[in-house]
Amino acid sequence: MKQNNTSPHQASFRDPSGYMFYDGDVLRRAINPIYFKQYNALKDSGFFKTLIKNKLLIPHTQTTVSDQQIVITPEPIAFITNPYEWSFEQYKHAALHTLKVHKYALSKGFILKDASAYNVTFHKGSPVFIDTLSFDFYEKDTPWRAYKQFITHFFGPLVLASYHGTEIFKMLQTHIDGIPVKLIASLLPGKSKLSSTIYTNIHLLAKMERTHSEDYKAETKIAKLSLKAQNNIIDNLFDFIKKLSIKEETEWGNYYDKTNYNDAAFQGKKTLIEDWVTALNPQRLIDIGGNDGTFARTVVTKVPHVIVTDIDSNAVGYNYKQIQQNKETNMLAFVCDVLQPAPGIGLNNSERNSLVERLKGYSPDVTMALALIHHITLSGNVPFDRSAQFFAAFSKHLILEFPTREDSWVSSLLVRKREFINHFDFYNQEAFEAGYKQYFDIQKKETVPGTKRVLYLLKNKV
Amino acid sequence: MNFLYFDPGLGAMIVQAVVAAAAGVLLFSKGVMYKIKGFLGLLKEDDDAYDSIDIDEKEDIDETK
Numbered sequence: 001m002k003q004n005n006t007s008p009h010q011a012s013f014r015d016p017s018g019y020m021f022y023d024g025d026v027l028r029r030a031i032n033p034i035y036f037k038q039y040n041a042l043k044d045s046g047f048f049k050t051l052i053k054n055k056l057l058i059p060h061t062q063t064t065v066s067d068q069q070i071v072i073t074p075e076p077i078a079f080i081t082n083p084y085e086w087s088f089e090q091y092k093h094a095a096l097h098t099l100k101v102h103k104y105a106l107s108k109g110f111i112l113k114d115a116s117a118y119n120v121t122f123h124k125g126s127p128v129f130i131d132t133l134s135f136d137f138y139e140k141d142t143p144w145r146a147y148k149q150f151i152t153h154f155f156g157p158l159v160l161a162s163y164h165g166t167e168i169f170k171m172l173q174t175h176i177d178g179i180p181v182k183l184i185a186s187l188l189p190g191k192s193k194l195s196s197t198i199y200t201n202i203h204l205l206a207k208m209e210r211t212h213s214e215d216y217k218a219e220t221k222i223a224k225l226s227l228k229a230q231n232n233i234i235d236n237l238f239d240f241i242k243k244l245s246i247k248e249e250t251e252w253g254n255y256y257d258k259t260n261y262n263d264a265a266f267q268g269k270k271t272l273i274e275d276w277v278t279a280l281n282p283q284r285l286i287d288i289g290g291n292d293g294t295f296a297r298t299v300v301t302k303v304p305h306v307i308v309t310d311i312d313s314n315a316v317g318y319n320y321k322q323i324q325q326n327k328e329t330n331m332l333a334f335v336c337d338v339l340q341p342a343p344g345i346g347l348n349n350s351e352r353n354s355l356v357e358r359l360k361g362y363s364p365d366v367t368m369a370l371a372l373i374h375h376i377t378l379s380g381n382v383p384f385d386r387s388a389q390f391f392a393a394f395s396k397h398l399i400l401e402f403p404t405r406e407d408s409w410v411s412s413l414l415v416r417k418r419e420f421i422n423h424f425d426f427y428n429q430e431a432f433e434a435g436y437k438q439y440f441d442i443q444k445k446e447t448v449p450g451t452k453r454v455l456y457l458l459k460n461k462v
Numbered sequence: 463m464n465f466l467y468f469d470p471g472l473g474a475m476i477v478q479a480v481v482a483a484a485a486g487v488l489l490f491s492k493g494v495m496y497k498i499k500g501f502l503g504l505l506k507e508d509d510d511a512y513d514s515i516d517i518d519e520k521e522d523i524d525e526t527k
Contacts (some may be wrong), residue, residue, distance in 0.1 A: 015492070045484075050517065050519060054518075056517070089511075092510075092512070092514050093511075093513075096512045097512075099515060100516075100517070102517050103515050103516070133497055142476040143475045144478065145470040145475070145484050147472030147474050147475075147478055147517045148470055148471040148473075149470075151474070196487075196488060197484070197485070197488065199482045200477070200481040200485075201481055204477055204480060204481070205473065205474060205477050205481075208473030208474070208476055209471055209472075209473035209474065210473070211473060212472040212473040212476065213473070223476050223478075223479045224479075225478050225479055226483060229478075229479070229482035229483075229486065230478070230482065232476060232482045232486045232489055233481050233482045233483040233485050234515070235485070235489055235515065236484075236485030236488055236489055237485075238515045239489075240491070242510050242511040242512065244511075249492070288510070311515070321511065323509045331499050353485075372513075403491075441518070
């Protein structure tokens with residue numbers, strides 16, 4: 001393998017077993033000699049093959065083998081989402097997925113040595129495990145080394161979200177190695193101690209961690225744990241997580257039941273979008289503020305890869321359910337707040353890329369922002385040229401729906417400004433066009449029939 | 463000893479014995495309840511889309527024939 005023109009992946013440095021790197025545009029994984037024994041065992045026993053066949057592990061091919069290094073090339077993933085961008089259902093499935101992989105590993109004499117939530121992402125409509133080197137040999141009667149990591153990355157955040165809502169997942173942005181056990185325990189209500197699963201896996205764990213925090217010389221003997229006992233832990237966590245749910249009412253949950261447009265207008269908008277998108281023949285499309293994917297779904301069969309994001313975790317969760325039911329392997333849903341997109345976190349702020357960085361990398365041919373601009377402008381107080389700048393950073397074509405001042409939703413947002421309503425006189429089509437013309441050319445402009453909304457097709461000037 | 467590049471947390475290693483015992487009791491009682499409910503015809507279908515924890519390996523066996 002040529003060693004020039006390669007650069008290490010910024011997220012891949014913690015595990016001495018190997019690392020990811022870019023070979024030109026292709027992402028590959030190098031395996032160090034320290035991990036050869038494990039890798040060969042996993043490969044030769046058919047372990048990788050079964051996991052890949054069952055869609056649990058990202059498929060890979062072996063590229064080169066030498067005494068110094070083995071290189072494998074995993075199947076490319078269109079867009080990486082991070083745990084703080086998942087809906088409750090997605091987070092839950094990622095956790096169940098991790099337990100399933102570990103349980104299978106145990107049955108074959110291996111373990112999952114690392115239970116980081118970043119080892120799972122969503123690909124082809126389902127969760128997939130992406131760290132091929134996260135396995136090691138099982139040693140008889142040893143406890144699960146990644147147990148605490150599973151609690152801080154998965155179990156803790158999920159239990160917290162079931163009490164406090166999915167906003168909890170955003171805590172992962174400030175805690176890259178999961179929410180500390182002590183913090184999880186302190187945020188849970190007292191009644192959570194009544195559950196033997198929560199009590200032992202969180203409260204008791206927090207207590208034990210405190211008791212043993214001063215074992216600097218690693219002198220305390222680690223208790224043995226039989227394979228059966230470890231399987232009990234995993235099975236019980238799996239059952240418990242599978243039953244977890246949240247009760248969250250949001251403004252968007254039943255958005256389309258509440259909107260002011262009738263069926264004809266709804267159809268009219270769908271037809272316009274379908275026609276415009278089809279004419280552009282995009283390979284990748286992103287719908288920002290796309291709710292449960294209703295409008296993106298009108299073109300899902302025509303575009304090879306579609307992303308739908310929304311600020312509302314419930315809408316994203318509902319979309320994810322539909323993706324699974326309809327087996328839409330080319331659609332990806334995740335949570336994003338345009339006014340506060342996920343930042344770059346971890347070492348050098350680059351271990352987990354910011355949303356804008358990832359969007360630039362994804363480079364969608366078409367970006368849709370339908371009935372989003374009034375929220376950005378009126379709720380977020382963002383001037384038109386600034387939101388234009390945001391979209392222009394990653395979009396080639398932008399399909400934007402502009403609800404005029406006469407639209408009921410806009411007038412409601414304006415009325416709520418009360419005595420400051422005059423500060424928002426700039427919210428009109430002329431000012432909008434002037435702001436967006438700094439970055440885009442207006443290619444098409446049409447009123448959505450039966451509504452007070454105008455659909456624009458904009459082309460990036462760059 | 464497997465090499466490990468992060469601290470597993472000593473407390474977390476020790477606590478697993480207790481966690482497993484509690485889980486064992488729970489799983490056992492669930493198993494009993496499952497049998498009773500099954501007998502009385504009270505079993506409900508699971509509404510979560512994620513399937514079971516176990517991998518179906520039958521296909522692999524077929525392929526090696």
